[in-house]
Amino acid sequence: MSDMKTRIYLDNAATTKTSQEVVDAMLPYFTENYGNASSIYEVGQRSKEAITTAREDIAKVLGAKTEEIYFTAGGSEADNWALKAAFEAYSKKGNHIITTKIEHHAILHTCEYLEKKGAEITYLDVDENGLVNLDELQKAIRPETILISIMFANNEIGTIEPVKEIGMIAKEHGVLFHTDAVQAFGQVPIDVDEMNIDMLSSSAHKINGPKGIGFLYIRKGVKIRSFVHGGAQERKRRAGTENVPGIVGYGVAAKRAAETMEVRTAKERELRDYFIDRVLKEIPYVKLNGDPVKRLPNNINLSFRFVEGESLLIMLDMKGIAASSGSACTSGSLDPSHVLLAIGLPHEIAHGSLRLTLGEDTTKEDLDYTLEQLKEIIGKLRDLSPLYED
Amino acid sequence: MSDMKTRIYLDNAATTKTSQEVVDAMLPYFTENYGNASSIYEVGQRSKEAITTAREDIAKVLGAKTEEIYFTAGGSEADNWALKAAFEAYSKKGNHIITTKIEHHAILHTCEYLEKKGAEITYLDVDENGLVNLDELQKAIRPETILISIMFANNEIGTIEPVKEIGMIAKEHGVLFHTDAVQAFGQVPIDVDEMNIDMLSSSAHKINGPKGIGFLYIRKGVKIRSFVHGGAQERKRRAGTENVPGIVGYGVAAKRAAETMEVRTAKERELRDYFIDRVLKEIPYVKLNGDPVKRLPNNINLSFRFVEGESLLIMLDMKGIAASSGSACTSGSLDPSHVLLAIGLPHEIAHGSLRLTLGEDTTKEDLDYTLEQLKEIIGKLRDLSPLYED
């Protein structure tokens, strides 16, 4: 867009920088230990061991068993797998799935696909902070309900759902519980047993791991089958030559994220709240989206009235700041963010939203600079706006 | 298995070393240009441009249009996508798919899955060299045939199928033609237009590219939909944050494979035939599997009577040689190779098969050493064998 290089990266919910430590761990698996992990010979066995270590490291972060972690190409594949395979495997029990209106498209579009195949889907509403209502969830459960899929934390507004309570309800009713934890894994503590989670999706590139690798946690006993059929990899449940460097990188990233979680997120929370406070005080006509407390440590989502999102993003970009927007124009789609609409924002306000997501390297100076630029840009765009009269 | 490091890697059909050039091209996309390619800001746009370049480079190798290349997580996903989505998209036309008995499991297991969904599958026989019979193919086509899926070249025995003729037949009958070219892409010339290929699967790690990335070529006009639903990536046909380093690496690997193809494969063919000649002369009771001429440049597949495959592999491994076998024990499954059975090998001979697949770095010295070791090992194992009386 501009010639200026990105200097301040505030779109860590979209993707993160792969940390050098992760890259270093991956490197030997490209050019030295490049063997196919299904092979019997030494260079193949080295790959296999590396995969086992990564699987163990990841399982530990979730309180899961090693053999309950199945690697995929990312969060989208994990989401597709969980929903489509559960729909097939539990067709005798029923065809009803409960989810929410604020899920990621990897869930929502999969649900639409399943509707064409005969699934009935309940899309739960959320309140103005993006939280599901547990009573409504409870009421939505029917005898033919086979799956509840509710995200752990929302990618746009950062709201953290009451996962433990949802898990309890699912368990009481004997319904499978899947959670899309792509934004939550490595950011907030997760324990699949304590939270009664049966399946969980995650993606490495959200926690300073590599792109193109994710996993689906599947609790032992959940009888879903393959999504990708073929070779006997991943205990015959996910075919394809293992992406060994990706898996190794994911293992290191997960371990690292768990180890640094407490310190890192405390710092992020502080910076986040500092920025939100200042914006709300120093810029008029602005609103914080998402729950102020039950919120991902690194998520800031603001709506600026009279301002359109794409213009805002381009202007920030020209100042070297990478951010994102719930707005239409960025995602290739022109529809306004379904999440912002679901929390009740009117169309034209949803249109002027800005998401800033902090990363492990974000500093107070970055945010101070961003705030100064933001003030100026908002002023400029409001002057351009036919909706704004000062 | 042994403590000796692999010194001679002869399993390039399983996977290849990622070339240093490829790794070097990937590296900046981990820690510098790590932006999400769907983003509007500069660091995201750099990712997007890198993806476009890779797509162009790959399209060129196939004589395809840039926008006909859709990245996947590998060959298995591409195969699954082609078959499952074609079955859904063309259900009004029919439910019949034609394939062969020697396809990769990514095709065969997907076919079995589709059979449960109501598909009728014809599995064509092959002759003793592994070639399909064009007359039989022609006769197998019915009004409700929606797809012919026949591999370009077989991964075990290296036989190259008459793809151009198959394409012609498919076209004459107005049936879609998919080919699993995972073993052929970058090894033999392919032109999707000339060969009337409608869909083609490929996987980067077979041509010195990274693991975990592949593509499905889909001819413009073929109306198959998504396999992985979600975000708007890959022209809305394959959701998931793009694996930018993987895609970049694939682009470089494809370009490189195309550029070096003539010289590299000429050298490989020479080495291959040198080794085959010597084995057939110097070791008794041995048979070459696959077509002697219509054969991948780097494939050697031999059956040694009275010898069991796994033992052979372990002994080669102990000498620092990485090879593979069509035998039961290596793949996690105990069934003998379906490919060797399909070309008519009796069970116990299929059981003693050895696949050696050369790579760009393989030398004559490697093969001489391998042959010496092989002679000794075969002797030793035959002495152990109750089937062998000398």
Next chain:
Amino acid sequence: MYSEKVMDHFQNPRNVGEIENASGVGTVGNAKCGDIMRIYLDIDDNQIIQDCKFKTFGCGAAVATSSMATELVKGKTIEEALKVTNKAVMEALDGLPPVKVHCSLLAEEAIHAALWDYAEKHGIKIEGLSKPKSDIHEDEEDEEEY
């Protein structure tokens, strides 16, 4: 994503603002994305557009096309201004990404709306100008043009 020309007009939009007692004002909204454009025209007695200003709530392409459109109609007769189509604006900007073509329609329609307003106020009829819609409803692009 955007051409240099688009970026130039986005960063330094020409003719931003309002015209008091304008001869014609047109406001158009894009139903598809929710964006809004308002154009002010100052037209003299010879039906020549002496001045033109705009305000836009919209994406980068919307701002740039507004800016370019005002440049293109300034100094033109009404008849000439009617020929400033979205295609002409896009060409002047060295093109727009496919997903942004609809944004350029806003500019065309906003000019038409301002001219219509002028015609109504002055009780004249402009040849070839029909009552503008207040909302642009383009046909959905075929999402399956693969």
Next chain:
Amino acid sequence: MYSEKVMDHFQNPRNVGEIENASGVGTVGNAKCGDIMRIYLDIDDNQIIQDCKFKTFGCGAAVATSSMATELVKGKTIEEALKVTNKAVMEALDGLPPVKVHCSLLAEEAIHAALWDYAEKHGIKIEGLSKPKSDIHEDEEDEEEY
């Protein structure tokens, strides 16, 4: 994949060969994988196994279990030899990967077959020994034990 003990017995198999005029010979095939094992026993008048040799066409585990099994039965009485189960062989080898458990059954069955052959030749009946199958047909493992 394999333990050190397995690798040792695979690389240096003990008691490879045949025994001429053996007291008993047993050959067993594994229907599952097509592998074959033959065991030769030299049993003295006190029903003590003086010598034991084998030939195996099979995987690494098959070779190693053959080797270990022959070691274990050598010097034993017939009664003791009957207690050399596949489990005992596996334990002596520090275990086998799950997919290789069936291989160890070959050894157990081959010993039984050789003993049966001995019993038949000598017209005696061995307590607790039933006619061995010539093919091992284990139950399919549950491929869905997840």
